[in-house]
Amino acid sequence: EAGVAQSPRYKIIEKRQSVAFWCNPISGHATLYWYQQILGQGPKLLIQFQNNGVVDDSQLPKDRFSAERLKGVDSTLKIQPAKLEDSAVYLCASSLERGQETQYFGPGTRLLVL
Amino acid sequence: DQQVKQNSPSLSVQEGRISILNCDYTNSMFDYFLWYKKYPAEGPTFLISISSIKDKNEDGRFTVFLNKSAKHLSLHIVPSQPGDSAVYFCAASDWAQKLVFGQGTRLTINP
Structure with missing residues (x-):
């Protein structure tokens, strides 16, 4: 079974530029999550989708971050404009359903904002 | 507001000995707890979990203990192997499943 795919793996941009990350979850997984992991900290949930609907985006900085999951499969996370403090690893995860199902993580995208 | 805390940033253990990783939480509404393992340049991988109705769960060399009154859980790895060298994350969820x-x-793990 293929795992969660993410691209790009690495990205370097200057502040105020925009950037987008892509995630392809495990086939058949209805729930998709985006996490931000700052160096030295644990992953922090940014947004959770159930199929193509948003379940929780309470910790998403909506003035600069946006995410979508069209057709309930792939998802993109965008930052516009980026700030220095956005430098982090952005992790995508998926699970079969909501609830206390195991979340499977992708390898992440490491973002450096200069 | 750090609801889940792992107070030891690092731990060094001799191969073959027991590794004990600790985690404390503050939110009494948490009812499901997990441990994830992370290697460099990879995403976290699920290791083991425990529901609040239990106080122990075993899976091979890995055992998780939950002390609800102390709001504390621990992961025991025995015997420790070099391949266990990684970053371990404790995680918790409540009814909202976040x-x-x-x-x-x-x-x-040192040889």
Whole structure:
């Protein structure tokens, strides 16, 4: 079974530029999550989708971050404009359903904002 | 407001001995707890979980203990192997099923 795919793996941009990350979850997984992991900290949930609907985006900085999951499969996370403090690893995860199902993580995208 | 805390940033253990990783939480509404393992340049991988109705769960060399009154859980690895060297994250969820992660503990197994 293929795992969660993410691209790009690495990205370097200057502040105020925009950037987008892509995630392809495990086939058949209805729930998709985006996490931000700052160096030295644990992953922090940014947004959770159930199929193509948003379940929780309470910790998403909506003035600069946006995410979508069209057709309930792939998802993109965008930052516009980026700030220095956005430098982090952005992790995508998926699970079969909501609830206390195991979340499977992708390898992440490491973002450096200069 | 750090609801899940792993107070030891790093831990070094001799191969073959027991590794004990600790985690404390503050939110009494958490009812499901997980441990994830992370290697460099990879995403976290699920290791083991425990529901609040239990106080112990075993899976091979890995055992998780939950002390609800102390709001404390621990992961025991015995015997420790070099391949166990990784960062371990404790996570917790409540009825909303949102995972809250600790800061992680870097475990190094020395040969």
